[in-house]
Amino acid sequence: MIYSKTRNVLKFYEWFLLLSVIIAGLFTIIWLRSAITALEYNIAKLQETKIELVKERKELLAERASLSSVKRIEGLAYQKGFAIPDRRYIHLKKRNESPEVITVSGTLRLDELLFNRQ
Amino acid sequence: MTRRAVIVNTVVVGFFIVILMRLFDLMIINHGRLKARAEVQHYKKEKKEVSRGLILDRKGRELAINLDAESLFCRPHEIDSPERYVLMLSRLLDKRPEVIKARLSSGKKFVWIERGISSQKVEPIKRLNLKGIGFMTESRRYYPKAELASHVLGFVNIDQRGIEGVELIYDSQLRAALRNASLLRDANGRYLSDGLEEPKGNNVVLTIDEGLQYISEKVLEDAMQRWKAGWGVVIMMDPYTGEIFSMAVRPAYDPNYFNKYDPSVRRNRALTDSYEPGSTFKLITAAGALEEGIVNTDTKIDCQGGKIKIGSKIIEDVHPSGVLTFKEIIERSSNVGTIKIARMLGPQKLYHYARLFGFGSKTGIDMPGEASGYLKKPEEWSTLSMGAIPIGYEVAVTPLQVLRAYAVVANGGWLVTPHVVSAITAPDGTPIYRLKYSSQRILSSRTAFILKEILTGTVTEHGTARLAGVDGNTVAGKTGTTRLFDQHLKTYSKDRYVSSFVGFVPASQPRIVAIVVIGEPKGGYYGGTVAAPVFKELADATLAYLRVPREDINYRKTEGVPEGIYETH
Known part of the structure; x- marks a missing residue:
């Protein structure tokens, strides 16, 4: 008899728990759905x-x-009194190597270019 | 249980049963139909605006970009009384009422009223909150450097489709596929994000350098004004790779307002227009004769006092001479000497070498509308042809073809394919395509070396291109002067000329090969007088820009002087 009473109480709690989980689950789904919608609004706003x-x-x-x-x-530079430098007064380093060929990907030496061709 | 309780229970249970039945109806029986209806209301199909890719110069400077512009549209079937809108819109848009009325009463589902409206006009129209009238943000192409490189860039139409230049030839790369997007919206019409990024086209990186392009356009513009010329072209190229550094054409146009210009102004004369090259074509005769071993630099030829009879015509030299060496013939640009060398070479060989240098066929540049020029087969040559073709008449060429031919001498005998695009990158910068240089040997390095020496001689005191000389570096090149053929009179004009100079610098290790063509100059016409000084200006500024050292100074490092800057002995 005592066993049966305990079983009934357990059964009640099991049902109660199950129902609570279902309801909580439903509410969570609804809350998630509304949260996602709110998020979508926020993203749209952003x-x-x-x-x-x-x-x-x-x-x-x-x-x-x-x-x-x-x-x-160039126009602004002229207004401020600047002028294109005279090449006679620009002294550049003379490189002791094969001339460079300008390429977009960087500089390519002439011998490399000729080597690539063969 | 009391009677009242039974009634209450029955009502509550009945109420829930009704709700359940309604839910069953909505969610099971009519689910499909209602879902379809909801989707129609929630989702709106829209064509997502696509941003065209950017066009950048070789250093990543923007030459063509996009701006957002508002376009006004209407849905005529949603408008109850169009007459009410006509006056308001015509006043705000500054358009004739008939035009607005025609669009509002067109009976179509969607009609553009005006595209690309200025921002000042947008707000007043939005404030009116007119039913059936709306704005759509569209992308508008903008060229921030205006006229700069306009003939290379080209332009797009209102629908962002390439019409000319790089915009046309690389249209499929620049334009991403138009995406049909389904946008979710709520009952108030507010949009919910689909989380997808705006589609963008690929970026195109040119071989053009904005600085060199500006230098070319500036010197050309100055020359145009100095000589009151009808048209002009300047092209600069890397002789080893075929990369076009600059391509300036005059008259110029602003691609932001392309429809305000005549189509003849928008034409890229560097590629589409052919002309008779004159003395610049003597290179072919000289190259053929050297390559075939018919002459060497010291071979002496009698120039007969500067006159030679070909058929019924007498061809003369500008500076009559007696016996000249092969080198002197080219340096002094003797017509008689060149014709005599061409006779030794023969028509078949002359034609062969002209074809080998790429005349009579397209260069293969990645630009639209390139002309192949005109070169007759030897079987079609007349008696006069052997006197005309060797000195650059009876043959039509484009400035780019001539430039490519001189690049062969500059680079030691290789015929290169010119290019204006060096790379295509995805919107995130990932490279999709990189230029592959293509070239083929057409001349022995020995012949190229000899020709280089001879062409250097033309830019000396006794040469025809004295004025093309650059202080500090050796220039090699050739002048050209031709009379224009009058199509109406069927004869050569007496006062309309084309003056040109094509050359490379520094002659020993060329960094650039460039051509200057000035069409119909007034007050002078010799290539040495009109075009050669333009080349000098161009080369001076370009060598400074590219930091090419002078060849006439010995350098040594000095204590205390920063790295890279050296003082002279």
Whole structure:
């Protein structure tokens, strides 16, 4: 009899626990879903901000490119009294090696270039 | 249980049963239909704007970038009374009311009203909050250096498609595939993020150097004004790799406003226009004769006092001479001497060498619209041809073809393929393509060396290109002067000329090979007078820019002087 009573109490707690887990699970799912939606809104908002910032960045890039043009810099230099240096007064180191060929990936020596060709 | 309790229980249970039935209806029976309806409301299909890749110079300086611009559109079927909108929009957009009305009443689902609107006009229209009217952010191409390298860069149309230049030929690389995106939105029309990045096109890195391009354009512009010329071209190339450092063409245009210019101004004359090269073509005769062993530098030829009869025509020299050596013939640009050497070489061999140097076929440069020029087969030559072709008449060439031919002498006998693009990179900078240099030997190094010596002689006191000489470095090159052929009169014009100079510097170890072509100059016409000084200016500035040391100074390191800077003896 005592055994049966204990079993009933355990059964009640088992059911209660199961129901609690199910309800908690349901609420968690709903909460997660709403949290994800809220997050999506936040991301969308951040993306809007990002779009604005990217737009600003593009405009700044355009401004930088215009400001750093060789033509403009030369004009400004002339205004400030600078002049193109006379080659007679520029003394450069004379390298005792094969002449360089300018390439985008870096400098390539003439003998390397000819070697690559063969 | 009381009667009241039974009623309450029944109502509550009944209420839940109704809810369950409704839920069953929504979630099981009509699930598919309702889901489809919800998706239509939640998701909006939109074409995601794609950013075109950047065009950069060889040092990574931006030559073509993108800016965002707002474009105004309408959905005519959502507008109840278009008449109400017409006046408002025409005032704000500064457009004729009829144009606005036609678009608003077009009956289509989507119509552009105006694209790329200035930011000042956008806010007032947005404030009106008009139903069926909206803005879409579009990408707009912007060329921050305006006219600089405009003929190389080209331009795009309103839909961001390449129309000319690098923009056209590398369009598929610069333009990423347009993405159809399904954007999730709520009941208020607010968008939820899909978390995907904006698609971007690949970047194109040119071989062009902004500094050298500016130098080329500046010296060309000065020459155009000095000689009141009709057109002009300056190209600078690496003789070993075929990388184009600069390509300046005049008249020029601003690609930001390309539709304001005549198509003839937008044409890249460096590639599309052919002209008769004149004396610069004598290189082919000389190269053929040396390579075949017909002459050497000291072979003496009688120039007959500067006159020779070919068929019914008499061809004269500008500076009549008697007996000259082969070297002197090229240095003094004797027509008579060159024709006599060409006769010794024969038409078949002359044609063979002209073809070998790439005349009559495209150079293979990665630019659109290149002309192949014109070179007749020996079977089609007339009696006069043997007097005309060796001195650069009856043959049509592009400035780039001539430049490539002189690069052969500069680099020791290799015919290179010119390029304007050196690399293509993904938006994150990962290299996708790198330029592979291609060249083939067409001349022995001995012949190239002799020709280099002879061409150095033309830029001396007794040569025709005296004014092309650069202080401190040796220049090698050749002048060219030709009369333009008048298509209407079917004869050579008496006052319209093309003056040119093509050369390389420093002659012993060339860093650049460049050509200057000035079309229809006024007040002078000899290549040595008009084009050679332009080359001198160009070479002076370029050698300083590239930090090429002078050849006439001995250097030694001095205590206390920073690394790389040396004083002279």
